[in-house]
Amino acid sequence: MKNILLSLSLLLAAALGGCIEDSFTTAPADAPVASVDTLHLGTVFTDECTPTFRFTLHNRASKSVSISSISLAGDASDHFRINVDGFSGKEFHDVEIRNRDSIFIFVEATLPPNGLTTPVPVDARLDYTCNGVTRSVVLRATGRDAVRLHARTVTGTMDTDPARPYIVYDSLVVAPGATLNILPGTEMYFHDGAHMAVRGTLRAEGTPDAWIHMAGDRTGNVVSDISFDIMSRQWTGLFFTSTSSASVMRNVDMRNTWQGLAINGDPAAGRVPDLKVLNCRLHNSAGLVLEAVHASTAILGTELAEGGEGLLYLQGGEHTVNHCTLANYYLFSAISGPALQLAHTGIDGDDDGSGAPRTQLLMTNSIIYGLGDDLSHKDLSGSHVRLQSCLLKSAGTDDANFISCLWDTDPLYCNDRSAYVFDYRLQPDSPALGAADPSLTHPDAATDCLGHPRGTSPALGAYALPKE
Numbered sequence: 001m002k003n004i005l006l007s008l009s010l011l012l013a014a015a016l017g018g019c020i021e022d023s024f025t026t027a028p029a030d031a032p033v034a035s036v037d038t039l040h041l042g043t044v045f046t047d048e049c050t051p052t053f054r055f056t057l058h059n060r061a062s063k064s065v066s067i068s069s070i071s072l073a074g075d076a077s078d079h080f081r082i083n084v085d086g087f088s089g090k091e092f093h094d095v096e097i098r099n100r101d102s103i104f105i106f107v108e109a110t111l112p113p114n115g116l117t118t119p120v121p122v123d124a125r126l127d128y129t130c131n132g133v134t135r136s137v138v139l140r141a142t143g144r145d146a147v148r149l150h151a152r153t154v155t156g157t158m159d160t161d162p163a164r165p166y167i168v169y170d171s172l173v174v175a176p177g178a179t180l181n182i183l184p185g186t187e188m189y190f191h192d193g194a195h196m197a198v199r200g201t202l203r204a205e206g207t208p209d210a211w212i213h214m215a216g217d218r219t220g221n222v223v224s225d226i227s228f229d230i231m232s233r234q235w236t237g238l239f240f241t242s243t244s245s246a247s248v249m250r251n252v253d254m255r256n257t258w259q260g261l262a263i264n265g266d267p268a269a270g271r272v273p274d275l276k277v278l279n280c281r282l283h284n285s286a287g288l289v290l291e292a293v294h295a296s297t298a299i300l301g302t303e304l305a306e307g308g309e310g311l312l313y314l315q316g317g318e319h320t321v322n323h324c325t326l327a328n329y330y331l332f333s334a335i336s337g338p339a340l341q342l343a344h345t346g347i348d349g350d351d352d353g354s355g356a357p358r359t360q361l362l363m364t365n366s367i368i369y370g371l372g373d374d375l376s377h378k379d380l381s382g383s384h385v386r387l388q389s390c391l392l393k394s395a396g397t398d399d400a401n402f403i404s405c406l407w408d409t410d411p412l413y414c415n416d417r418s419a420y421v422f423d424y425r426l427q428p429d430s431p432a433l434g435a436a437d438p439s440l441t442h443p444d445a446a447t448d449c450l451g452h453p454r455g456t457s458p459a460l461g462a463y464a465l466p467k468e
Contacts, residue, residue: 024065041142057097080124082106117163154178158178194235198238232257240262260289297320301324307330315359368392375394391409411460449462
């Protein structure tokens, strides 16, 4: 019996010893292999740290390997930083990888200003030597110089320079009587919590070939290949106060906000600010996308999309909405409000007590369709609200306030929410194509945001042509 137990013990020890290979291979062919030849750290603003990226070194051999050295090369100015299997430093020695195992190498960089108006790539190398073989991984980051605005107030007149992006920290305020001209092609990025307040006049006028961008300043991906660019709550929003006037936004892509765009008048002081929004994309707000309270707006050829609390809120004031697409497929929470929300209408005692005129809205040749409700009021009798030649999600019938509408009709957007594709152009078989009334097309909306003319048989919504 003792001999049997001894034999079993020896066999068990041999089996357990075989699970971990402690011997090392010195064959050059067994040197570990990197998961990438070049590690791209993306494009970032100079003087700011890139996101952290990683790659792996794989030991495909049946025995362990010892990497005699891992080091950075070609980085005399110390732009890059590395972490090898949990330890930070510039140079590492005798790093072991067990058989058929791997280690992580993490990399980040901070690039210096380059004085140029174009992005500048900066390279370094990570060299590792094992069994007399030296291999390299190229590390590449691209830096963009930016103009930084810290709690900036514009007085007089200021023109932006499209050659460099702007980063706004805390706030950008246009003082009463002042004018900010945002020129075509300007990129404006807002740091966490930053906002823009217009107390004077904003003229943000892009073109179909040179859009103006207003977005959060986060770069890189949230996870995998999902960009931070789809994330809301990155900056607070754009606010027009009661002293603002004659503001225009044209071909502006505004996204990633907490509170979207808001314009607020002061009925007691007799101040009704006005704003024209033409051929813009306002989207991805944790709250409302556009809110107008006792203000005057013209919203033409514009996409309003992805709002956690709804898309368009109108309380008092006079409003024209023409050839717009209201599409709510907000991603990050349940949608808490209808796409189009009306207040101070006089319907069933709806009165905010301001003594100001009731909400007046003429919406024509537009689409309201998406997740959640489309309308806050299904009966607009007695109000100064009219929807004419519009496509609606609701089932209903025409009356004095709803004229020549397409009810309970899917416009067939090209979006795919599950794949993070938010594209509200129309499919080739969309019922919205050719369904608009050409006599209702506003002269300023005769061409869509992509530069396509609407023609004599226009489509409903913001886009003149279906997606090819």
